[in-house]
Amino acid sequence: MKNLLIASTSTVHGESYLDYLLPALRLHFEKCKTILFIPYARPGGISHQEYTDYVAKSFKKIDKEIKGLHEFDNPIEAIKNAEGIFTGGGNTFLLVSQLYSHTIMTTLTEVLKSGTPYLGTSAGSNICGLSMQNTNDMPIVYPPSFKTLGVIPFNINAHYLDPDPSSKHMGETRETRINEFHEFNSIPVLGLREGSWLEVRNYKTTLRGALSARLFKKGEKPKELATGTDLTDLK
Amino acid sequence: MKNLLIASTSTVHGESYLDYLLPALRLHFEKCKTILFIPYARPGGISHQEYTDYVAKSFKKIDKEIKGLHEFDNPIEAIKNAEGIFTGGGNTFLLVSQLYSHTIMTTLTEVLKSGTPYLGTSAGSNICGLSMQNTNDMPIVYPPSFKTLGVIPFNINAHYLDPDPSSKHMGETRETRINEFHEFNSIPVLGLREGSWLEVRNYKTTLRGALSARLFKKGEKPKELATGTDLTDLK
Incomplete structure (x- = not known):
């Protein structure tokens, strides 16, 4: 029994933080008065408190209170007691x-x-997969392992970007990077475009949002999956 | 006493592999008949032999022979005995x-x-710095450490990309990522644009190529450095 909303991004271009998700979040956190926020990813290096304050403003629009995990002496107890949890993006x-x-x-x-x-948004979504190995982030610190929560049986590539045919840049495309991953790993990777999310409700996983997503499996051609696709059996 | 050529990219848009560097490489490897190639980064997942064959074709244009490190039973001896060494790009x-x-x-x-x-080109340049922490690559395998060769006293961000003001993508810019690095590390980072390289000759380090480079230091505003800038004292 799970109840997860795993989003590519917190923010879509031209809108305020979380705005595009608020209707879904109102339902998702229906039974929560207070949501525990995990601010550890610190986007742009802002402090835990700055990040928590920023997030609280958006959640106020749907009448939810936000408490930062850094405010608790015992984070394990805080997580066990939480009515709902949000992990924001930043550096994975x-x-x-x-x-x-x-x-x-x-x-x-x-x-x-x-x-x-x-x-989860962005880094907070990457950690839902089996490993953080499909992050786009820079390795600014050395984690003791790349293994993550594994609450879905595949990996997420957040902020998935299609190759730009007009680009003169010679760095790897996202697709090339994911293909390199599959030379050494067999975990499927779901490229979630900005504005897409996964809804995991009980034992059912569904692609939500306006866009299609791109699925990469070792040794197979990538596939476009339409919004609404049932991903329950993906592993 | 060092003799290094540390390039942002192997290839500039619209040209063949290494072509823009061949005049410099002819001088750089003047005294070498054979160059030892380290193919470990395997761009796009190609095999060590495929990568070595590909590189050999370009070096033939300046009459150099290429031997892949994977061909030797004892890689330590091969490196000690090498007349010259090239590490190609791929996944850092x-x-x-x-x-x-x-x-x-x-x-x-x-x-x-x-x-x-x-x-070094791309990943082969990243490893010249103190750590590989300013790579743009995906963490497809877990290395035992991020520490690298440290033959220059700062880090390289290869394929440095300026922010695109018309972009609607909400992922971090390169500059944001490097600033996040400086929240936790004090190593200077040189953003090398494609077509730029560092020449380290004896004890002198100089920026070469047609473009300027962007220097990031902890707690300071980034600086544009013109080609020809002496970087000997950067650390």
Whole structure:
């Protein structure tokens, strides 16, 4: 029994933070008065408190209170007691390092598997997969492992970007990078475009949002999946 | 005493592999008949032999023979005996993992510090810095450490990209990522645009190529450095 909303991005171009998700979040966190926020990914290096304040403003629009995990002396207890949990984006290497150093990876997996409503955006979505190996982030700190929550049986590439045919840049495309991953790993990778999310409700996983997603499996051609696709059997 | 050519990219848009560098490479490897090629980064997942054959074609244009490191039973001896060394691009996580698993990181540092002519492109340039933490690559394998050769006292961001003001993508810009790095690290980072390289000759380091480079230092505003800038004192 799970209750997860795993989004590619917190923000779509031209809108305010989380705005495009608010109608879904109102339902998703229907039974929560207060949501526990995990601010460890620190986008742009802002502090835990700055990040928490920023997030609280958006959640106020749907009458939810936000408490930052950094405010608790015992983060394990805080996670166990949370009515709902949100992990925001930023740097995935930093987020994963912090989850390990606060020894909350296992507890977070347990509460998510037993139904605590969860929202992840960007780095907070990457950690839902089996490993963080399809992040786009820079390795600014060295985590003790790349293994993550594994509350879905595949990996996420957030902010998925199609190749730009007019580009003169010689760096790898996202597709090339994911193909390199599949030379060494067999975990399927779902490229979630900005504006898409996964809804994991009980035992059913569905692609939501306006766009299609791109699925990469080792040794197979990538596939476009229409919004609404049932991904329950993907592994 | 060092003799390094540290390039942002192997290839500039619209040209063949290494073409823009061949005039510099002819001089750089003047005294070498054979160059040892380190193919470990495997761009796009190609095999060591495929990669070596591809590189050999370009070096034939300046009458140099290429031998792949994978062809030797004892890679440590091969590096010690090399007349010149080239490490090609691909995935930096894979390259660094392989350098550690073949226990050649120390030997490679030693020969580079004692003057063996070296060419690095992309991932092969990232490893010249103190750490690989400013790579743009995906963490497709878990290396035992992010520490690299340290033959220059700062880090390289290869394929440096300026922010695109018309972009609607909400992922981090390169500058944002490097600033996040500086929240946790004090190593200067040189953003090398495609077509730029560093020339390290004896104790002098100079920016070469047609373009300026962008220097990031912790707590300072980024600076544009014109080609020809002396970077000997950067650390």
